Amino acid sequence: xxxxxxxxxxxxxxxxxxxxxxxxxxxxxxxxxxxxxxxxxxxxxxxxxxxxxxxxxxxxxxxxxxxxxxxxxxxxxxxxxxxxxxxxxxxxxxxxxxxxxxxxxxxxxxxxxxxxxxxxxxxxxxxxxxxxxxxxxxxxxxxxxxxxxxxxxxxxxxxxxxxxxxxxxxxxxxxxxxxxxxxxxxxxxxxxxxxxxxxxxxxxxxxxxxxxxxxxxxxxxxxxxxxxxxxxxxxxxxxxxxxxxxxxxxxxxxxxxxxxxxxxxxxxxxxxxxxxxxxxxxxxxxxxxxxxxxxxxxxxxxxxxxxxxxxxxxxxxxxxxxxxxxxxxxxxxxxxxxxxxxxxxxxxxxxxxxxxxxxxxxxxxxxxxxxxxxxxxxxxxxxxxxxxxxxxxxxxxxxxxxxxxxxxxxxxxxxxxxxxxxxxxxxxxxxxxxxxxxxxxxxxxxxxxxxxxxxxxxxxxxxxxxxxxxxxxxxxxxxxxxxxxxxxxxxxxxxxxxxxxxxxxxxxxxxxxxxxxxxxxxxxxxxxxxxxxxxxxx
Numbered sequence: 001x002x003x004x005x006x007x008x009x010x011x012x013x014x015x016x017x018x019x020x021x022x023x024x025x026x027x028x029x030x031x032x033x034x035x036x037x038x039x040x041x042x043x044x045x046x047x048x049x050x051x052x053x054x055x056x057x058x059x060x061x062x063x064x065x066x067x068x069x070x071x072x073x074x075x076x077x078x079x080x081x082x083x084x085x086x087x088x089x090x091x092x093x094x095x096x097x098x099x100x101x102x103x104x105x106x107x108x109x110x111x112x113x114x115x116x117x118x119x120x121x122x123x124x125x126x127x128x129x130x131x132x133x134x135x136x137x138x139x140x141x142x143x144x145x146x147x148x149x150x151x152x153x154x155x156x157x158x159x160x161x162x163x164x165x166x167x168x169x170x171x172x173x174x175x176x177x178x179x180x181x182x183x184x185x186x187x188x189x190x191x192x193x194x195x196x197x198x199x200x201x202x203x204x205x206x207x208x209x210x211x212x213x214x215x216x217x218x219x220x221x222x223x224x225x226x227x228x229x230x231x232x233x234x235x236x237x238x239x240x241x242x243x244x245x246x247x248x249x250x251x252x253x254x255x256x257x258x259x260x261x262x263x264x265x266x267x268x269x270x271x272x273x274x275x276x277x278x279x280x281x282x283x284x285x286x287x288x289x290x291x292x293x294x295x296x297x298x299x300x301x302x303x304x305x306x307x308x309x310x311x312x313x314x315x316x317x318x319x320x321x322x323x324x325x326x327x328x329x330x331x332x333x334x335x336x337x338x339x340x341x342x343x344x345x346x347x348x349x350x351x352x353x354x355x356x357x358x359x360x361x362x363x364x365x366x367x368x369x370x371x372x373x374x375x376x377x378x379x380x381x382x383x384x385x386x387x388x389x390x391x392x393x394x395x396x397x398x399x400x401x402x403x404x405x406x407x408x409x410x411x412x413x414x415x416x417x418x419x420x421x422x423x424x425x426x427x428x429x430x431x432x433x434x435x436x437x438x439x440x441x442x443x444x445x446x447x448x449x450x451x452x453x454x455x456x457x458x459x460x461x462x463x464x465x466x467x468x469x470x471x472x473x474x475x476x477x478x479x480x481x482x483x484x485x486x487x488x489x490x491x492x493x494x495x496x497x498x499x500x501x502x503x504x505x506x507x508x509x510x511x512x513x514x515x516x517x518x519x520x521x522x523x524x525x526x527x528x529x530x531x532x533x534x535x536x537x538x
Contacts (some may be wrong), residue, residue, distance in 0.1 A: 036109055040055075165502060211250065254295070304322075346435065
C-alpha cells in the first residue's frame with residue numbers, strides 16, 4: 001500500500017513536467033553551419049522590454065530554457081563579434097500553448113570582420129588626423145556612407161564589426177565635402193574651436209601651378225569607378241589596406257549671381273558640387289556686394305553650382321553647370337528664380353478594387369544632377385500636386401512596391417518620359433502616371449531545394465534595388481511561386497541562403513548571371529522554371 005509520501009514521489013515527475021514550457025534550439029554559424037558556443041539567448045514576453053529568462057549556448061551551440069509560463073516570447077541572440085545573419089529568415093518568436101509545451105528555435109549568426117591600414121603621402125610618410133570614410137561598393141544601394149573615422153598620429157585607421165561584403169575606403173583631406181552628416185561609430189560630436197586640428201601641409205606644386213591633396217580611394221585613385229573593392233568575408237580581419245594620397249592641380253571658378261529681376265544679387269549663398277552624384281566634393285561661399293563669387297581651388301571635372309536666397313517665405317534658387325579643364329573659369333552666371341508647382345494624376349484600373357485607392361501614395365521628382373527631390377501626395381482619386389519645384393532636369397523614379405501594378409507610362413503633357421530625364425521649367429504641362437495590372441507569374445521547383453531562397457533579378461540594372469528584386473522561400477518539396485510579376489526580362493536563381501542587400505550590387509550580380517536562368521515575363525502568362533541550387537559566393 002502506498003503511503004501519502006509514496007504517492008507524492010510517484011506524481012512528482014509528472015508535476016515537474018507540467019510546471020512550465022520549454023524553449024530550446026541551436027545557434028549556428030551562417031557560413032560554416034557549426035554551432036556557436038557562448039551565445040546569450042534572452043527571452044522576453046510579448047509586449048515586454050525586460051528579459052524573462054536567459055541561457056548561454058553550450059559547446060555545440062545548443063540552449064534550453066525551461067519553466068516558462070504559457071504565452072508568446074521573443075528571442076534575442078547576442079555574442080560579441082557576431083550579428084544576426086541576413087540570410088536567416090527563421091522567426092525569433094515562439095508561442096507556448098500550455099505547461100509542458102516545447103518549442104524549437106534555430107538562429108544563424110554571422111561572424112563580423114574588420115579592415116585597417118594607413119594613409120600615406122607621396123613620399124610614404126603617414127598622414128595623421130585625416131578623415132577616412134567607409135562606403136558600400138554598390139552603385140545602386142541607398143546606404144552608401146556607412147562609417148568614418150580619423151587616422152592616429154601614425155596615420156593608422158581601423159574599421160571593426162563589419163558585415164561580410166564589398167566595401168570602398170576613401171581618405172578625405174577635403175573634409176568640408178562630407179555630406180549626409182557622417183559620424184563615427186561612437187557618435188562623435190563636432191569639435192570645439194580650440195580642438196580643431198591643424199591644416200594638412202599642402203603638396204609640393206610645380207612652378208606656376210597650385211596643387212592640393214584630393215579625396216583618394218584605396219589604393220590611390222580619385223574616381224570611385226577606379227577604386228579597388230575590399231572583399232570582406234565573415235570573421236576576416238584585413239590589415240595593410242594603405243591609401244596613398246593623390247594631389248591634383250586646382251583652378252579658379254568665378255562668376256556672378258543674378259536676381260529674379262536680372263540684376264546682380266549680393267549676399268546670396270553659392271555652392272559647388274561635383275556633378276557625379278556618387279562623388280562628394282563640395283564648397284560654399286557668398287556673393288559679394290557686386291554679386292560676384294569665387295571658388296579659388298577647384299580641380300578638374302564636371303561641376304554643378306547652386307545659388308539660393310530667401311525673401312520672406314519664398315526661397316529662390318538658380319543652377320549652372322561648369323566643366324573645369326586645365327585653366328581658370330570666369331564669367332559663370334547663375335540666375336535666381338522662384339519655385340513652381342506641377343500637378344497631375346495617377347491612373348489605374350479602379351474597378352479591380354474600388355476600396356483600394358491609387359497604387360502609390362506619392363509621386364516623386366528626383367533631380368538628375370543633385371541630391372534633391374520634391375514629393376506630392378496622391379489623393380483618393382489619384383490627383384497630386386508637387387510644390388517647391390525649381391527649374392532643373394528631373395527623373396521620375398519607377399515604383400516596384402505598388403502591389404499588383406506597374407508603371408506602364410508617364411506622360412508630361414503628350415510626351416512620354418518613362419525612364420527619361422526631363423527638363424522642367426515654370427508652368428509645366430500636367431503629369432499622368434499610368435499604372436497597369438501586373439498579372440505575370442513565375443513558378444517552378446528547385447532540385448533538392450526545400451526551404452531554399454529563390455530570387456528574380458531584373459536584367460535592367462537600373463532596377464537592381466529592393467523595390468524590384470523579388471524573393472520567396474521554397475516549400476518543403478522545393479516548389480516556389482511568384483505572383484503579380486511586372487512584364488520584363490529577369491534572371492532566376494536559387495540559393496540555400498542569400499543576402500538580398502548584396503544583390504543590389506551590379507558587379508556582384510554580373511558574376512552570378514552565368515549560373516542564372518533567363519525568364520521572360522508577360523502579363524496573363526505563367527513561366528515555369530526549373531532551378532538548381534547555386535552556391536552563395538564566398
